[in-house]
Amino acid sequence: MNPPPDEQQFLDLINGNRPRILKVCRVYAWNAADRDDLYQEILFQIWRGLPGLKQDAYANTWLYRIAINTSISFVRRRAAHGGPAVLLDHERLTHHIESRQTRDDGAEEHLARLYDAIAHLNEVEKALVTLFLEDLSYEEMAQVLGLSASNVGVMLHRAKKRLLTLMQETSHE
Amino acid sequence: MNDQEEKNLWQGLNCLWQGQKPSGGPTLTADEQIAAMRKKMAKLHRGLNKNDFWWLATEAVIIVVFTIYFFTTPHFVTRIGDLTIIGGGLLASWKIIQSRRSTPQPIADAPVMEWLKYDLARVRQQAELRGTLMWWFLLPFLIGTNLFFWGMPVSLSIKIGPSVLTVLITAVTYWLNQRVRRKQWLPLQQELEAILNFD
Numbered sequence: 001m002n003p004p005p006d007e008q009q010f011l012d013l014i015n016g017n018r019p020r021i022l023k024v025c026r027v028y029a030w031n032a033a034d035r036d037d038l039y040q041e042i043l044f045q046i047w048r049g050l051p052g053l054k055q056d057a058y059a060n061t062w063l064y065r066i067a068i069n070t071s072i073s074f075v076r077r078r079a080a081h082g083g084p085a086v087l088l089d090h091e092r093l094t095h096h097i098e099s100r101q102t103r104d105d106g107a108e109e110h111l112a113r114l115y116d117a118i119a120h121l122n123e124v125e126k127a128l129v130t131l132f133l134e135d136l137s138y139e140e141m142a143q144v145l146g147l148s149a150s151n152v153g154v155m156l157h158r159a160k161k162r163l164l165t166l167m168q169e170t171s172h173e
Numbered sequence: 174m175n176d177q178e179e180k181n182l183w184q185g186l187n188c189l190w191q192g193q194k195p196s197g198g199p200t201l202t203a204d205e206q207i208a209a210m211r212k213k214m215a216k217l218h219r220g221l222n223k224n225d226f227w228w229l230a231t232e233a234v235i236i237v238v239f240t241i242y243f244f245t246t247p248h249f250v251t252r253i254g255d256l257t258i259i260g261g262g263l264l265a266s267w268k269i270i271q272s273r274r275s276t277p278q279p280i281a282d283a284p285v286m287e288w289l290k291y292d293l294a295r296v297r298q299q300a301e302l303r304g305t306l307m308w309w310f311l312l313p314f315l316i317g318t319n320l321f322f323w324g325m326p327v328s329l330s331i332k333i334g335p336s337v338l339t340v341l342i343t344a345v346t347y348w349l350n351q352r353v354r355r356k357q358w359l360p361l362q363q364e365l366e367a368i369l370n371f372d
Binding site: 007010011014018019021022023025026032035036039040043044045047048049052053062065066068069070072073076079107110111114122123124127133134135143144145146147160164 | 186199280289357364
């Protein structure tokens with residue numbers, strides 16, 4: 001049985017990475033209630049996995065692995081219980097309204113369009129684009145995904161192309 | 174769009190992404206957060222193998238009831254029906270528990286591709302279980318219950334009722350499962366296979 005997690009280490013980790021976790025939540029969950037549930041679920045998985053974190057130096061990629069794996073499971077579970085696996089129009093609208101309410105300016109409009117386009121990517125592409133936008137190196141992305149750095153390069157290139165196409169399509173809508 | 178424009182666009186998106194101040198998420202104090210984690214952990218331990226437990230409990234009840242019938246009824250065909258139901262129950266329990274345990278879940282911090290491979294294995298298993306449901310669950314149930322009722326020394330009209338009912342239950346269960354397989358599990362399997370075969 002794992003030893004109990006170090007509470008202070010846990011609190012430091014989640015407080016220091018709250019924006020990162022919330023961004024992953026926004027990529028995978030499309031309404032405020034789901035995002036809150038997913039956020040708590042990710043924190044719980046961090047809590048459970050913390051005794052297994054060997055060195056703080058790996059905390060960055062470790063945290064993304066947990067956040068993305070938990071998000072993928074969350075989306076799958078939601079779909080299995082009758083919820084949509086993909087973004088529905090009304091959810092897109094809700095998300096858009098929420099975004100506008102948060103900060104009604106051009107930047108948020110662009111950001112909403114970016115998230116909107118990311119929502120149409122598959123799970124690995126979503127992860128890749130998120131990690132790329134988070135400024136992780138190819139090696140770090142490879143560690144998170146369990147791929148070689150060269151595969152990451154190829155897949156990221158395709159995902160970026162697809163994302164740009166999707167963003168162009170949404171801007172024409 | 175040329176390469177430079179694309180590069181600039183990505184730089185812009187990168188700045189936008191980095192500059193965002195994501196909101197949301199429950200705002201709990203440190204103590205509340207730790208308490209919430211402890212509570213979830215306690216629930217998790219209580220919930221371990223809950224599904225396995227209910228399957229076994231249901232099957233245990235069925236086996237006990239039909240074992241009693243087996244030893245108390247003097248009619249040969251009914252006893253064969255009892256045995257078929259008991260055997261079918263055991264087979265179904267074994268099949269479900271074995272399939273659930275044959276794919277151990279990776280740890281939460283496993284690489285994402287490993288997690289997706291686990292997902293795919295689980296989805297394939299669900300599709301296979303539902304696809305073969307007739308053989309390992311429905312047919313033993315149908316044959317067993319019909320032998321059970323037809324072996325009893327009662328009038329034909331009393332035998333027909335339960336038979337029609339069991340045929341209907343079998344047909345509806347089969348149809349529902351095939352529908353779920355076709356609409357939910359097979360598309361998901363294809364989606365995951367496409368993600369994992371990226372070359």
